[in-house]
Amino acid sequence: MRLALPAMGHRRWELAATAFVDGELDGAGRSRFEVHLVACQRCSQSVVEARRTRDALRSLPAMRAPRSFVLTPEMAAAARPTVSTGRVWPTRLAYGLGALALAALFAVGAADLTTSGSRSSTSNTAASAPFQQRSVGEAPAADSAAHESVPTPQTKGIAAPPAGGVGAQSVPSPEPTKTADSRDLAPNLPGSAGGSAAGSPNGQFSSPSGPPTVNSPSIPRPAPSADDGNRATFRIAEAGLLALCLGAGATAIVLSRRYRRS
Amino acid sequence: MESPAILTDDRLVSLSRDGHLDAFNSIVERHQSAVYTLCFRLLGDPGAAEDAAQETFLAAYRALARFDGGNVRGWLLRIAANESKDELRRRKRRAPTDPLFDIFDGVESEREIPGDDPLPEAEIERMELNERLQGALLQVPFDQRNAVLLCDYYGFRYEEVASMTSSSIGTVKSRIHRGRERLRSILSLDPELFGAARRQEGQGGRR
Numbered sequence: 001m002r003l004a005l006p007a008m009g010h011r012r013w014e015l016a017a018t019a020f021v022d023g024e025l026d027g028a029g030r031s032r033f034e035v036h037l038v039a040c041q042r043c044s045q046s047v048v049e050a051r052r053t054r055d056a057l058r059s060l061p062a063m064r065a066p067r068s069f070v071l072t073p074e075m076a077a078a079a080r081p082t083v084s085t086g087r088v089w090p091t092r093l094a095y096g097l098g099a100l101a102l103a104a105l106f107a108v109g110a111a112d113l114t115t116s117g118s119r120s121s122t123s124n125t126a127a128s129a130p131f132q133q134r135s136v137g138e139a140p141a142a143d144s145a146a147h148e149s150v151p152t153p154q155t156k157g158i159a160a161p162p163a164g165g166v167g168a169q170s171v172p173s174p175e176p177t178k179t180a181d182s183r184d185l186a187p188n189l190p191g192s193a194g195g196s197a198a199g200s201p202n203g204q205f206s207s208p209s210g211p212p213t214v215n216s217p218s219i220p221r222p223a224p225s226a227d228d229g230n231r232a233t234f235r236i237a238e239a240g241l242l243a244l245c246l247g248a249g250a251t252a253i254v255l256s257r258r259y260r261r262s
Numbered sequence: 263m264e265s266p267a268i269l270t271d272d273r274l275v276s277l278s279r280d281g282h283l284d285a286f287n288s289i290v291e292r293h294q295s296a297v298y299t300l301c302f303r304l305l306g307d308p309g310a311a312e313d314a315a316q317e318t319f320l321a322a323y324r325a326l327a328r329f330d331g332g333n334v335r336g337w338l339l340r341i342a343a344n345e346s347k348d349e350l351r352r353r354k355r356r357a358p359t360d361p362l363f364d365i366f367d368g369v370e371s372e373r374e375i376p377g378d379d380p381l382p383e384a385e386i387e388r389m390e391l392n393e394r395l396q397g398a399l400l401q402v403p404f405d406q407r408n409a410v411l412l413c414d415y416y417g418f419r420y421e422e423v424a425s426m427t428s429s430s431i432g433t434v435k436s437r438i439h440r441g442r443e444r445l446r447s448i449l450s451l452d453p454e455l456f457g458a459a460r461r462q463e464g465q466g467g468r469r
Contacts, residue, residue, distance in 0.1 A: 018439040022413060024420050053442045053449070056395055057414035059388075065298040066312060069319050070287040079320045 010042070017046040021054060094255055098248035105241040112238070271334035279326050286326070290319050293335055296416070297342045303411050304346040306400045307353075314349040318342040336418065340426040343408050350404070398448040406441030413438050 016033045019025050025033060037043050071079070269277075269288070277285035297318050302311035318341045322329075329337060381389075399407055405427070412423045413434075424434045 015435055015439055018442065019420070019435055022420065022438070024435070049446050050439075050442050053446050054414045056391075056449070057410065057445075060303070060392055060395060060415060063295060063299040063302060065294040065315065066308065068291070069294045069298070069316050070290045071283060071319060071323060073283060075320065076283050076286075076323060079323050 013040065013043050014046055017043050018050055021047055021050040094248050094252035098245060098252050101241055101245035101248055105238070105245050108234075108238050108241060112234075272331065275326065275329060275334060278323075286323055289322075289334060289338075293338050294319070296335060297338050300339055300342045300411060300416075301346050301349075303396065303399060303415065304343065304404070304407060305350060306396060310349050310353055311346075314342065314345045317345045317349070321345060333422070336422060336426050339412065339416065343412075343427070347404060394449070398445055401448055402441050402444045406437045406444065409434055409437035410441035410445070414442075 013033070013036055016025065016029065016036075020030065020033050020037075033043075037047065269285075271289060271292070274285045274289050278289065294315065298311055298315045301314040301318070302308065305311050305314060318338060321341050321344075322338055325341070399411075402410065409423055409427065412418045412426060413420070418426065420431050420434045420438075423438075424431045427434065429437075
């Protein structure tokens with residue numbers, strides 16, 4: 001009689017046949033398999049074939065090493081110092097660069113967050129505004145050393161709601177929001193990104209004029225072009241930093257792996 | 263050079279850790295044939311096997327501090343398998359040509375052919391069988407090949423193979439099963455080889 005076990009079920013027996021050939025079945029397992037073996041032609045065949053393959057492999061001749069692999073003192077000296085100064089510095093540089101890029105990216109991200117916070121506080125209703133302002137105030141204070149310069153846009157953000165009200169009142173399209181957003185963003189960028197962009201026209205524009213000028217409804221007309229440019233620069237800087245961060249991270253991984261292997 | 267067989271592997275390891283290179287080289291001499299054989303069986307090329315074997319002992323020397331006792335041979339063979347895998351990757355990257363062309367040259371050059379008397383026919387047949395077996399081995403996926411060799415050729419238990427390959431016993435069992443299955447199917451495609459094996463078996467049975 002033929003044993004009609006499903007494929008999955010029989011797979012278990014096939015594995016048992018392998019273990020049986022290698023003497024890896026315990027007493028109970030061995031007995032169970034032997035009972036199955038009596039009835040199953042397929043498993044008997046598997047056992048015979050597995051034994052034949054194993055015996056063929058066992059019959060492979062022992063080989064002698066073609067030469068000596070002993071380590072010379074020079075080889076040992078080269079292998080011994082796991083921490084060689086010559087190899088470590090590129091790894092450290094890559095790690096440092098990665099960390100720096102990550103920190104910069106984080107700062108830019110925080111600035112971005114601040115911006116979006118003040119944007120929503122500008123365009124949203126008065127009810128949600130206090131919450132937004134609070135989150136805005138917390139974000140920069142938590143981490144960056146540049147948070148001293150942040151209060152300016154922040155206070156502007158707080159002062160913004162009436163102006164935002166004007167903006168929202170005039171046009172409900174996304175454009176005013178964008179203007180308000182980039183206006184707040186502009187003073188933020190130099191502050192949190194280490195003041196590198198301090199000479200930009202926006203910095204000049206916002207600092208002397210202060211909140212009242214920004215908030216006046218007459219200004220938005222010339223503002224968009226400069227702000228859009230600034231926004232693009234901001235995005236490019238962000239993308240660049242992200243790329244630098246990823247590149248440095250990848251370099252660090254590659255270097256450390258190579259260093260560990262050799 | 264004779265290795266001091268009086269000292270156990272463990273003792274030699276602790277002496278090596280104290281910075282005695284001679285002690286480490288005794289370990290090398292004791293196990294270099296086993297290591298080279300595994301590298302050769304896994305790679306099928308003598309040059310690659312030599313490189314992998316040398317790298318194995320260098321890596322072992324570097325990793326001496328991390329060796330947590332136990333079977334030194336198993337530890338070395340574990341490193342050898344890893345180095346062979348790396349070597350295979352390196353070679354594939356460098357020259358992605360068909361490695362099967364040098365496989366048979368490799369086996370040929372490995373053999374010690376006595377120059378004086380001509381080989382008996384049975385010996386030639388056995389050597390051909392080995393060659394084909396090696397060729398078939400190289401067609402089995404690396405991890406299965408390694409598991410099958412460690413179990414069938416070196417005689418390690420499943421548990422030992424599992425710890426040497428950082429896998430579970432179930433995985434080892436499955437790899438050995440699939441590896442042997444694959445070998446069998448390759449070898450049965452070679453009617454001459456399996457025919458010869460069956461013939462030998464039949465003759466043995468009749469006697």
